[in-house]
Amino acid sequence: MGSMEQLEIKETKIQVRHHNVITNARHELSAVQLDIYFMMLSRLKPGDSKDTKYIISVKEIEELTGRQWNYQQLREATAGLIGKVFEIEEEDGLLQVAMMSSAKYLKGQGRIQLSIAEDLKPYLVDLKNNFTSFQLFCVLSMTSKYAKWLYVQFSRWKDLGAMTFEVEQLRYRLNLKDPSGKAPEQYKQWGQFKDYVLEPAIRQINEVSDLRVAYAVTEKKGKSIHKLTFTIKMVSHVQTVIPFESEELDREAAQLKGRLRDIGILDTNLINKILNSTELRKKANKCLYDISLRRKDIINPGGYFRTTLGI
Template identity: 80%
Template sequence: METYETNQKLQVRHHNAITNARHELSAVQLDIYFMMLSRLRPGDSKETRYSISVKEIEELTGRQWNYKQLREATAGLIGKVFEIEEEDGLLQVALMSSAKYLNGQGRIQLSIADELKPYLIDLKSNFTSFQLYCVLSMTSKYAKWMYVQFARWKDIGHLSYEVEQLRTRLNLKDPTGKNPEQYKQWGQFKDNVLEPAIKQINTSTDLRISYTVEKKGKAIHKLNFVIKSVAQFQTVIPFETAHETAEDSRLRERLRDIGILDTKLVRKVLDSTELRRKANKCLHDISLRRNKIDNPGGYFRTTLGI
């Protein structure tokens, strides 16, 4: 079973239905999911739609997803149901309620069931230092899922899983027994899943993971992971910047929408009253002339002279 040290302050990490759910998502689904998660804001209404740029995903991940792959991915996300135990009963809710592909814009407009938003926002708030770039830069779907687990407990420094529990969480073992098991033998699981995932986490993120094993008889029964944080060494795109105002967040979001991903450039705009004024005027012009501007990001840079 998953274990961690008990601490009253750390018990705010509830709502584990999302992070502890069985991992049944593909790499492209996880990329879309994390991009969507980064867009969430407290106070979002039922009508809020979350716009995801395909170009932005590709620039962040270094991978290209074709239209067919994206359609299959969002269809699967709409069909993915979480079960969450609430005080008055069991809630069954889809991870995503709709996806709309906007013609000629290279964007996907996503909506989330209103009942699920509090859980996702709570999850997001647990990752004030969660690095979106780290998750998106990894290619292994197992590494992506495991990084989230380790990031949640990095201040504790360790996390343990029974091997069979971890295999179930990674969707390698069907608890109902209907689907065949994958990488059933310890050597197969270690060589094809565990070691490659840890290698990607250690080389691509702000965490360093090591582990020891416990045996029950001759079989490997339990994995004890040690989690260490290292200094940030690469450009990251955080969910939000500390002390950033709602106005700052909205402007940052609008800049993302036109393809301005350079964090230093965005910070330069946010920190300058004059550049902020020019940026808002330019963004307004772009919104009015969207169909006539082929490269909004380039137009923005040229207009502001940066």
């Protein structure tokens, strides 16, 4: 099954649900970290236990985003996520919690196994009535980390149609301003902030998402811009639908099928024979891993695969 066929399996739009308290938290994440984080969120299900592991496919991220991340970039990104701290205001105090507790790169599979910090999981899994939903495909299609974060905010308020931010509050949330004052403020001048952060982000949201956003200055203090009001409209947006909710075995089968076709194994009967046998799947994955390590030495990967498996 080709990548486009895989992307068209589902007929309903898959949404990621994001707890409002997490949405409000201030954090600094790179584009690749946001991609990994949103993919991880798509795997969450109500009733997940504290020991649940979440597996994401590097190839799937690349297909959705149109960007390629090398191993070192991914490794640095997940290490950074483990070290990132969410600060969440709770009723009885301030909670500081790591947003991810571990990441394991599954050898030869192009997949990452992630686990979520136990203290954070109630905010992500036990969603109940206090959550924000947004379409993962839209977020992953955005290249600007500011667009990603703003889209999450706008999704919270889309039913009301408007939201107001103080400019200083917005700078703080976008991590352009260090509350401790230790780091220099980025895009300090209004013109810089508007030209390099705000308008490019809104333009990208309007181009690739199901929202149409505009803004107006609604309050000044002297000559300084103090408050912005954003108007938010939902539109019918035709987009590729992503099969995030397929069962894990189905995802593995689709990935294995794609890897077999990459080495020239196109016989449908042979592919189905492998997919329907747990033992053959294990042998196939091991052989494909060997091929990836010895790519330069193996002239005919398809022939090597058939010979190794004896089929």
